[in-house]
Structures are given as structure tokens and as C-alpha cells.
Amino acid sequence: MRAAPAAAPLLLAALMMGAVPMAVAPAAAASAPAATTSNGPAARPIAEATRGLQAQPGFIDVWRDTDKGRVLLSVAALEQPFLLLSSLPYALGSNDVGLDRGQPGDMRMVHFEKHGARLFLVQENTGYIAASEDKDERAAVKESFASAVLWSGDIVASDNDRYLIDFSSFLLADRHGVGARLAAARQGAYAVDVARSAVLAADARAFPDNVELESLLTCAGPGQADYVRQVAADPASLSLRQRISMVRLPRLDASSGWQPRAYHPFSGGFDVNYFDFATPLASSIDVHWQVRHRLEKTDPAAAVSTVKKPIVFYVDRGAPEPVRSALIEGASWWASAFEKAGFKDAYRVELLPEGVDAMDIRYNIIHWVHRATRGWSYGSALTDPRTGQILRGAVTLGSQRVRQDILIAESLLAPYGKNAPADKQKLAEEMALARLRQLSAHEVGHALGFAHNFAASRMGNGSVMDYPHPILKLNDKGEVDLANAYGVGVGPWDDYIVKYIYGDFGGGAQEQAALARLRGDAHAAGMLYSSDQDDRLPGASHPDGLLWDFGPDTLKTWDQLGAVRQRALQTFSPDVLPDARQIGELEARLVPVYLLQRYQGEAVARLIGGGEFDYASAGDIKAGIASAGVKVTPAAVQRQALNKLTDTLRAEYLALPAKVLDVLTPPAAGYERGREYFATRMDSVFDAFSIAEAGAAQTAGFLLDAGRVNRLAWQHARDAQQPGVQEALSLLLAKTWRREPVPASVVGGEAVQLAADWVVVDGLLNLLDGAKLHPQAAAEVRASVRELVRWLNNNPGKGVIADSRRQAAEHMAAYLNDPRSVKLRSLPVVPPGAPI
Incomplete structure (x- = not known):
């Protein structure tokens, strides 16, 4: 506080x-x-x-x-x-x-x-x-x-x-x-x-x-x-x-029955803040209050009591079935957490009564919103700027997200084949509705004052305030299994944040002591917390604060998803499309399958130069509730992550099976490729170079991030057992430009590998040109580029490989000699994945 x-x-x-x-x-x-x-x-x-x-x-x-x-x-x-x-x-x-x-x-x-x-x-x-x-x-x-x-x-x-x-x-x-x-x-x-x-x-x-x-x-x-x-x-x-x-402003006098609560960084909630120049000189002028709805027990002395006015959210009447029921069910999950926090019948979700104005600020609302393309959903808590009291919760749920979830499920299951079991189509819809329930709970959580917790996935279904990836696995028959893709109900972190932010502890020193005990219990239970400011950048360092990952072990989940991806590519065919769809949509459905590991790839990258830390107050550190400092990811784990991530730049990973290439058909007349497709430089036909470049760019964007490279340089400087910049780049180049010949069994293997190799060159030069590296880290990167130039000149290769090696060496040498004389290429655009 x-x-x-x-x-x-x-x-x-x-x-x-x-x-x-x-x-x-x-x-x-x-x-x-x-x-x-x-x-x-x-x-x-x-x-x-x-x-x-x-x-x-x-x-x-x-x-x-x-x-x-x-x-x-x-x-x-x-x-x-x-x-x-x-x-x-x-x-x-x-x-x-x-x-x-x-x-x-x-x-x-x-x-x-x-x-x-x-x-x-x-x-x-x-x-x-x-x-x-x-x-x-x-x-x-x-x-x-x-x-x-x-x-x-x-x-x-x-x-x-x-x-x-x-x-x-x-x-x-x-x-x-x-x-x-x-x-x-x-x-x-x-x-x-x-x-x-x-x-x-x-x-x-x-x-x-x-x-x-x-x-x-x-x-x-x-x-x-x-x-x-x-x-x-x-x-x-x-x-x-x-x-x-x-x-009208809410009353703040003593008889109003409500007091603002001081914000704590481990509360799991939002805050409002202002600068108060009247605070004592030894206190911070930066004052933060916890964002929350007013919730008062009818019997403050009772451990569990009804409330004077419950929190009610209303679902947009424009949401159709079965969406409407899914929204109500998912948003209602929070009721159990309020009950555990001592509030009986304090929270509920209902359909907006007919004729009621959904924009009236007196109503907390869940809007079902249509857009031309899929996009993000939002939960807003509209607050009194003096105290953080929420006056209205407003949720925006984009209607096309559920259709994207169905598309992903169909692309993995291929349910439209002549011999496909009838329940596969139903399973795709069930997975999408399960995701919608979770999304409804998630966005309502924001409207209740709760922040993202991207580390909760380490606890399984730890929190609806995480971004969940569908839990995918192969069954005993080697088929993709979506039966339990998403969790049901709120998790232990959600129970904690409701009790912490809304619990009635009597106020004053008694309240502060109770809140400290809650934080201590949460840490002792192994609860982790990491939110937006530390988790959204490509070079973020917290190995647990991850969007769209699942499972307690990043590397194990990577292998699990890799097996699912391989199986899905093997079975990818027109059977992923309903009969009425034009065949050109196969390309759009290939995107989430080909890039299935994109989020777990980011999780693997977090282990490279990674370091975990707590959100805490100085008092919590002194009391032993939380830990100070940054705990660096062990060297052995970092090296495993480097090996797995750089493997995604090899043709064996990037190349498509021949039977997939052979069925990809240009969009029909009246249709066109959009942002959900891989780019093409081959006019109407599918571009196998572009898909490999996009896959390589996904990895290069994470690995060749300036923040990550700077951390590698420092971690190695402090502990020589940790991998450094030279080791990471040496492995990167050994898997790409300097690798052994691609096996003939890989379709278009050498061409696919060259496509990825050029992305690596562009990534390295953009890293140097971005002016975000410390000089000593930039010197190491520049030395690796210079060494690559020498190697390419000494190993010219043959045919098209020789052409690329010669041009790459000239391109990099020209940049090293005079950066302003070389026009750099941006990394290829990767089709959007989030939100899912």
C-alpha cells in the first residue's frame, strides 16, 4: 500500500x-x-x-x-x-x-x-x-x-x-x-x-x-x-x-457504508491513481485505490451474508442461441467465488429485460458486437476517479471470435469427410461454445476490476483471467483430441482475487493484516501473477507470464503441440471444409494448423534470457511473503529452449507435405484472399515460399529481439555457464545457413530452407539497425554476421544455393561497411493468430 x-x-x-x-x-x-x-x-x-x-x-x-x-x-x-x-x-x-x-x-x-x-x-x-x-x-x-x-x-x-x-x-x-x-x-x-x-x-x-x-x-x-x-x-x-x-457522484461520507481500499500490486486487480500533494512527507504522493464495485453485507458480522444490492450483469438480447446461453453460463461462474468470499446471492447474470436501454449507465451490460472482421473483446470498469468505485461494467464481445474457434476445430478434426464420425462436427461447435463461456467470464472479470494473469496457466485451469489456448493432445488412436479443450468454472486465482478485492475485513489495521495473510497464503499455494506490462512484448522475459499457452512445463507442451501439428498436417485435406464452402478457403484453414505452435513458440523463447519475478510491496519482501529480484532461467533449460526454437527454422519443420500442396486451390471467382491468409507473390496461386518465410519470421521475431539479446549478453557476463549471444547465434546459423544438406524426402526442401535463411539475414540486420542493443551486445551480433559472411564466401555451394550464399554475403558485407547504403527488408508479415 x-x-x-x-x-x-x-x-x-x-x-x-x-x-x-x-x-x-x-x-x-x-x-x-x-x-x-x-x-x-x-x-x-x-x-x-x-x-x-x-x-x-x-x-x-x-x-x-x-x-x-x-x-x-x-x-x-x-x-x-x-x-x-x-x-x-x-x-x-x-x-x-x-x-x-x-x-x-x-x-x-x-x-x-x-x-x-x-x-x-x-x-x-x-x-x-x-x-x-x-x-x-x-x-x-x-x-x-x-x-x-x-x-x-x-x-x-x-x-x-x-x-x-x-x-x-x-x-x-x-x-x-x-x-x-x-x-x-x-x-x-x-x-x-x-x-x-x-x-x-x-x-x-x-x-x-x-x-x-x-x-x-x-x-x-x-x-x-x-x-x-x-x-x-x-x-x-x-x-x-x-x-x-x-x-451523480457516489456519497463518500461515513454513513455511506463503503470505504475505498488501497491497491496492492499482488491484488490481481486494476487501480485508479492520482497525485496527492497533501500526503505526509515520508509517504508517496502517488496514491492508488483498488477498482471494485460497491458490495455491502446486510449483516457485516456474519461470515456469509446476503448483500444490500447485488452485482447484476445483463446479456445483450441481440445474442442468439446457443451463444446467449453460453454467455450467461460463463459469466455466472463468478458467483461461486463471491460465495466463497462471504457474499451470498451477491452476483448474478440475466438476460436484459425487453425494452430496457442497454446504454443506460445504471446497468452492467454484456454486449454482443458485430464487426466486419474478427477482433478483440473487452471488459471495461467505469469508475469514480476519486476512489475506484465501479459505477458500471461494460463488456464487448466480438461475435466473429466464436466462428474462428469453430474454424480451428474443424481444421484439426477434418470432420467433413465421407467416413468421418458424425460427432466430430458437433465436437467442433462444443469446443467453440466452451471457449465462449470462458471468454464471457474473462471479460466480465475485467468489468469486476480484475486484471489479466498470464501466469495462471501454470496451475492448469488456474484462472479465467488468463488467455487460454485449447488443450490439444492425441488420443490412443493417434487422432487429435479436443474433448476437454477448455476448462470449466473459475480457478483458485479467481477465488483469491474476489476475496482480496471484495472481502469484508472490517477496515483499518484489521483489514490490512487480513489482506497480508491472503497474499501470503496465495504465495504459499504456488500462485503466480504476471500481467500485461510484462508479457506482451516479443522480448518479454518472464517465463510464466504467457498469453495463449497451457501446461506447467513449457517444453513438454511444445512437444505435445508439435505432435498434434504434425498429425493435423498429415490429415489436412478438403475434409476440413463443409461441402458448401469454396475450395479456396483451404488456405485460410491451413494458417492455424501450420502455425499451431506459434504461442508455445513464444513460451519457449521466454526461457531464453528468461527471468521470473514477483509483484510485491517492500513490506511483503521484508515479511518473507514474496521474493525480491529476478530469478534467471537455468542454463540447461535455456539451451533446451534454444535447440527447440531454432529447429523451427529448418526445412523439415517448415515444408508442407506434398498432399497438402497438391490440394491448395486459388480462391474462386467472387472471393479473394484476406488478412487471414498467407501472403502470395505468385499472383493467384498458393505461394510456398511465403508460408515458409512467415513461419521463419514467427521464430526470428522472438529470438532476434533486442531485449532478449541484451539479457543474454548480461546473463553470460555475470555467469559464464549461461548461454550468451555468440552461442545463441552460432546455433541459429548452424540450423540455417550452415546446416547439412536438406534430405531429399522434404518437398522443395532446399528452396524452403533458403526462404528461412534469408529471413534470418533480415532479422540479424534489422536487429543491428534498430539501435536498441547495448554497444557490447551489438558488437557480438556484428561479429557473428561478419563470421557468417566469411563462411559463405569460403563455402559457396552449388546452383541456387550458391546464388543465395553469394548475394547474402554481399548484402551483409555492404551493410557492415556502410549501413546507410543498404535498404533493409522488414520481416515477412505473419497472418494474425490472436484473438482466439
């Missing part, structure tokens, strides 16, 4: 100052006499200005002017903060751009203030505060960091301290950042065309704690870029809907 525990009550009190909820103006106040403004004559009374309009009393009173397409608000309190959120009820449908149906924006804390005859909507700077009872100390920080005026408008009418404003111009502006997202995706400059946009006044709603306002926005732009052309009715005219939610 970084903030001093003793400061929490003071912080809570200080956060309440200036955070009084905006008052709800009673409807009767509309008849109050007109007020005289500071600028002169009396403004019209609100009753007169709103005569004939539809009233929506609530947190902020709303008037609908459907005839003129306006929304008017009456603001009853100034300088009092509330929360503002944008979202997209209707969206673009492009995974590449990322403007999805139901997508939430950032939560902002704002307030209205009056200057002259206008009201200003101001975003407060919540990143820097002074949690102090001293108003001057608070003011000093407020004055040091800029706020932002989001909007201003004329006061249309007023009654005493109530001000009526036409909020339409705010709603007609791009508050969600649609134009910025399109520009970032290189789709061109788009801006709202107000003449083709409208405030949807009839849809405006006001409730006691929130206001929901919506507009139709038409963004005009060039319409020339690929992503918008792929999805839009008219790519120069993108019409979407924008939702603006205005939300």
Missing part, C-alpha cells in the same frame, strides 16, 4: 469537500419568480421558456423539444461535480478502427459554473489533488494544474439559483473522439457535419441519479481509406449515435 493508512479518513473527508451531489430541482420550482441576472435585465422564468415541452425530472431536469430537435437542462447547483461519460449505441463495425457498438469512453468529473450570462461545463483535473481540510492547500494544487472548459452556452431562462440552458450544441459535437480514432487509424480527417446531425430529443431520459442524452452524428471525411470503405454504407459519410451520460 503506497498511501499511509492513517491518511484514509482525512482523504475521504477532503474528497467530499466540493463534491456535494448536484441537487434535484423540484418540479414546483418552475413557477418561482424570475431572477435578475448580474448582467442586467431579468431573464425569462423557466416555466415560460419550457411551456409546451416534455419534462423529464431527475438528477438534472431535462426538457425535450422534439419539434425543434433540442434538449434543455436546468442546472440547480453550480461548482458541484458530477460524472460525464460518452458511449456509442450505434457504431462503425470495424475492429481495426475500434469504434464498436456499446463502446464506453472515459469517465470525466465535471461541473457547471456561471460567468456572466453563460454557463460553462468544466472538466476537473482529477490527476492532481490535495486531500486536505485546508482550503488554501487544496486551492494551491487546483491552481497549479489546468482544468478544461468543455462547453459554454447562454442562459435561456432562470429561477433564483436554477438556470435553463440549451445543451444541444454539446450533444452535436464529437465528444467520444470519433474523428481522432479515425485519424489514428489513418482513415483520413473526419468532422461532424451539423447539418446532417441531430439531437434525438425524444430519447432524452432523466432519472434520480443519471441523465441519458443521445444524438445522431454524421462525420464527413474523404472516404478513401480501406477500413471505412470496408464497412460503411458511404465511407465519406459515417453516421453513428453518441450517448452522453451525466451521473
